[in-house]
Amino acid sequence: MIDYNIIESENLMKCIKELLPPIKTCLSDDWAPDLRFATCSLCEKVLLHTKDLLTYEELHDLYPALLERLDDS
Secondary structure, eight states: OTTTTOSOHHHHHHTHHHHHHHHHHHHTOTTOHHHHHHHHHHHHHHHHHSTTTOOHHHHHHHHHHHHHGGGOO
16 A cells, blocks of 8 residues: 555554554564565655654654664675
């Protein structure tokens, strides 16, 4: 839905608090590198789609999980 702009940024923001915990869990899964890669791609699209609407708290919550993935090859 995000790829094809079917969902609007405002509607995505309505469920961002429910989306962040499973995204962070998938980012920290050490047994499935494909899942981590797909989740990083999803994070990129969500962040680009909601860049003007995300609050500091939401970014601060997601940032450490993304930072851990920098060491993935």
